[in-house]
Amino acid sequence: MTSPHPGAGRGPGGKVSVVGRRASLQPLSRLDPGLRRGTGSISRRSVIAGAGALALPGCAAGVRPATAHAACLPRVNVAADRVIRTLVGLRPYRPSGFVVRAESFGDKTLVHNYGHGGSGITLSWGTSRLATNLGLPGHQGPVAVLGAGVVGLTTARLVQEAGYPVTIYAEALPPETTSNIAGGQWYPSILYDSDKLTPAFEQQLVAAASYAYQRYQIMIGDDYGVRWMTNYLLSDRAPGDSDTDRLMQSMLPEARDLGAGARGFDYKYVGQFDGMLIEPPRFLRAMLRDIRIAGGRVDVRAFASPAEVAALPESLVFNCTGLGAGALFGDDEITPMRGQLAVLLPQPEVDYAVETGNGMYMFSRSDGVILGGTADRGDWSTEVDPATTQRLIARHSAIARRLACA
Numbered sequence: 317m318t319s320p321h322p323g324a325g326r327g328p329g330g331k332v333s334v335v336g337r338r339a340s341l342q343p344l345s346r347l348d349p350g351l352r353r354g355t356g357s358i359s360r361r362s363v364i365a366g367a368g369a370l371a372l373p374g375c376a377a378g379v380r381p382a383t384a385h386a387a388c389l390p391r392v393n394v395a396a397d398r399v400i401r402t403l404v405g406l407r408p409y410r411p412s413g414f415v416v417r418a419e420s421f422g423d424k425t426l427v428h429n430y431g432h433g434g435s436g437i438t439l440s441w442g443t444s445r446l447a448t449n450l451g452l453p454g455h456q457g458p459v460a461v462l463g464a465g466v467v468g469l470t471t472a473r474l475v476q477e478a479g480y481p482v483t484i485y486a487e488a489l490p491p492e493t494t495s496n497i498a499g500g501q502w503y504p505s506i507l508y509d510s511d512k513l514t515p516a517f518e519q520q521l522v523a524a525a526s527y528a529y530q531r532y533q534i535m536i537g538d539d540y541g542v543r544w545m546t547n548y549l550l551s552d553r554a555p556g557d558s559d560t561d562r563l564m565q566s567m568l569p570e571a572r573d574l575g576a577g578a579r580g581f582d583y584k585y586v587g588q589f590d591g592m593l594i595e596p597p598r599f600l601r602a603m604l605r606d607i608r609i610a611g612g613r614v615d616v617r618a619f620a621s622p623a624e625v626a627a628l629p630e631s632l633v634f635n636c637t638g639l640g641a642g643a644l645f646g647d648d649e650i651t652p653m654r655g656q657l658a659v660l661l662p663q664p665e666v667d668y669a670v671e672t673g674n675g676m677y678m679f680s681r682s683d684g685v686i687l688g689g690t691a692d693r694g695d696w697s698t699e700v701d702p703a704t705t706q707r708l709i710a711r712h713s714a715i716a717r718r719l720a721c722a
């Protein structure tokens with residue numbers, strides 16, 4: 317878990333831009349050693365200090381007046397005896413980013429849509445749109461979707477909306493998928509290694525993010541568990557540059573520097589942006605419901621080899637198997653990026669999210685307050701590590717203590 321990176325980002329006016337949160341998944345050498353395990357850990361996004369400055373209009377130059385102390389936010393009550401559950405999930409991480417690609421597969425067409433790292437909730441609608449645009453034109457007959465995580469479900473829904481019958485084949489259904497474990501913040505992070513970023517991938521990423529960003533906005537509300545939430549970016553070091561922020565510029569409303577100590581946060585750099593929060597358990601349940609209402613079939617089964625996929629009756633198959641794609645289709649690049657969360661009792665008065673320069677993040681949801689900040693590359697363990705839980709509590713407790721109103 318952890319994060320970021322140094323490097324002050326300076327906007328056109330020479331002022332420091334604090335809103336440079338997340339970075340593209342940063343070099344592990346920059347990660348915060350405190351929570352590093354195995355090959356290293358990174359925080360969900362690279363956050364302020366590590367990520368990069370965001371050259372946002374009206375933000376990069378710090379043209380918005382600081383509103384420090386304009387309001388004091390309610391504090392998260394972080395304590396070990398308030399933990400209601402701990403979770404571990406394996407993000408399907410590929411250093412060069414997700415795969416959306418069509419190929420001939422015997423007498424079928426196979427369209428891959430997997431490898432979303434820490435961004436599957438964020439990008440699902442978008443990469444699924446790219447995938448269906450590759451597979452559906454000219455196709456006739458029923459369609460198969462492998463996988464029932466957020467990527468499989470959004471793909472299946474788009475297939476149905478285009479008028480095709482669909483069957484989902486999956487070993488696990490919600491709530492037993494990795495997608496159910498996600499924090500659910502709308503922002504691409506832990507998605508690629510910065511030195512692997514290519515113009516072609518940038519283009520796919522922006523196209524996917526743009527569609528997903530619009531699609532989630534028409535799903536706002538309790539039914540799908542999607543809402544707007546203000547995010548605060550806290551750091552004692554000035555932020556650097558972030559490729560992801562650069563690419564997402566048009567999707568970060570109200571991104572601005574608030575100034576040291578803003579909202580009662582005792583940090584040198586306090587930034588803000590408005591973003592969406594998706595509650596995965598609620599969203600995935602509603603999506604599965606929608607698919608079934610529209611006549612979609614669900615077949616619970618595991619595929620051990622490409623030959624088993626080739627034996628399916630459908631002539632068009634979408635591969636949305638997440639981390640499972642590695643073994644099933646021989647992708648050696650995909651690797652787990654393990655994340656652990658501690659969830660506290662809900663605190664409805666806390667209606668904001670926080671990310672820090674050392675990679676910690678807090679999202680307040682209706683089903684609990686999510687405390688996160690770990691990313692262990694190559695770690696396949698799905699067991700909760702009690703020591704990591706303790707560190708999460710200690711670090712988030714320290715963050716909460718720095719919310720002090722005069």
Ligand SMILES: Cc1cc2nc3c(=O)[nH]c(=O)nc-3n(C[C@H](O)[C@H](O)[C@H](O)COP(=O)(O)OP(=O)(O)OC[C@H]3O[C@@H](n4cnc5c(N)ncnc54)[C@H](O)[C@@H]3O)c2cc1C
Pocket residue numbers: 360404405406407408430431432433434435436437438439462463464465466467468485486487488489493494495496497498499500501502503617618619620636637638639640641644654655656657688
């Ligand atoms: C701690 C944590 C926090 C996160 N926070 C966020 C966040 O805030 N925002 C965000 O955008 N993302 C977040 N993510 C990332 C997100 O969870 C993933 O990117 C996303 O779940 C990937 O979705 P998926 O559908 O590809 O995979 P999965 O949800 O893993 O679904 C894969 C599906 O394929 C099936 N499958 C796999 N192999 C086979 C096989 N051989 N045969 C049959 N079926 C198979 C599985 O059973 C399952 O149904 C987080 C992840 C973690 C772990």
